[in-house]
Amino acid sequence: EAEVAQSPRYKITEKSQAVAFWCDPISGHATLYWYRQILGQGPELLVQFQDESVVDDSQLPKDRFSAERLKGVDSTLKIQPAELGDSAMYLCASSLGGVQAETQYFGPGTRLLVL
Amino acid sequence: GNSVTQMEGPVTLSEEAFLTINCTYTATGYPSLFWYVQYPGEGLQLLLKATKADDKGSNKGFEATYRKETTSFHLEKGSVQVSDSAVYFCAPASPGGYQKVTFGTGTKLQVIP
Numbered sequence: 001e002a003e004v005a006q007s008p009r010y011k012i013t014e015k016s017q018a019v020a021f022w023c024d025p026i027s028g029h030a031t032l033y034w035y036r037q038i039l040g041q042g043p044e045l046l047v048q049f050q051d052e053s054v055v056d057d058s059q060l061p062k063d064r065f066s067a068e069r070l071k072g073v074d075s076t077l078k079i080q081p082a083e084l085g086d087s088a089m090y091l092c093a094s095s096l097g098g099v100q101a102e103t104q105y106f107g108p109g110t111r112l113l114v115l
Numbered sequence: 116g117n118s119v120t121q122m123e124g125p126v127t128l129s130e131e132a133f134l135t136i137n138c139t140y141t142a143t144g145y146p147s148l149f150w151y152v153q154y155p156g157e158g159l160q161l162l163l164k165a166t167k168a169d170d171k172g173s174n175k176g177f178e179a180t181y182r183k184e185t186t187s188f189h190l191e192k193g194s195v196q197v198s199d200s201a202v203y204f205c206a207p208a209s210p211g212g213y214q215k216v217t218f219g220t221g222t223k224l225q226v227i228p
């Protein structure tokens with residue numbers, strides 16, 4: 001069964017350093033989502049791609065976060081510089097086309113700890 | 116945008132007990148409604164969904180009915196098992212355009228033998 005891949009699974013960094021997370025969606029899925037999940041809360045959408053285009057980044061802190069999906073396949077989320085409050089689980093999900101009532105398939109996540 | 120209020124946890128039940136996890140939402144129009152589940156050590160996965168008023172989503176013995184009049188989508192199961200121990204997320208999706216899902220805070224369920 002096809003799965004969404006993410007790496008690394010865990011990342012420890014010091015504040016002010018740069019970090020990057022990678023996601024490989026299920027083959028053929030046009031829509032890719034990056035979520036942030038703080039412990040004890042639900043996932044919060046950071047950015048949504050349709051193919052290589054961003055369709056929603058309204059909650060992305062653009063002063064320090066960036067995301068790209070250059071060829072419309074895999075994606076990278078970057079934080080520079082990292083802050084203590086960025087410690088969270090970063091989830092990637094994908095779906096076929098972003099249309100209504102569509103199932104999102106989630107990866108295992110990257111747990112980030114900023115010291 | 117959408118918002119969702121979900122029953123706080125943790126919820127602890129004995130095996131074979133009846134489960135209800137309440138979920139209410141605010142949204143414009145007619146959102147699609149989802150329940151996602153996160154088992155220990157695993158990623159989120161879809162449990163069930165409903166796309167219009169009075170629809171009932173069901174899977175693995177769980178059910179939820181889309182109640183437009185009360186803007187609710189409560190999750191129920193008649194007899195829980197230890198293997199149902201997980202965190203459950205209610206999630207309405209905005210209608211129109213690209214789907215945007217708003218997740219609730221999650222309800223942790225622990226089922227004891």
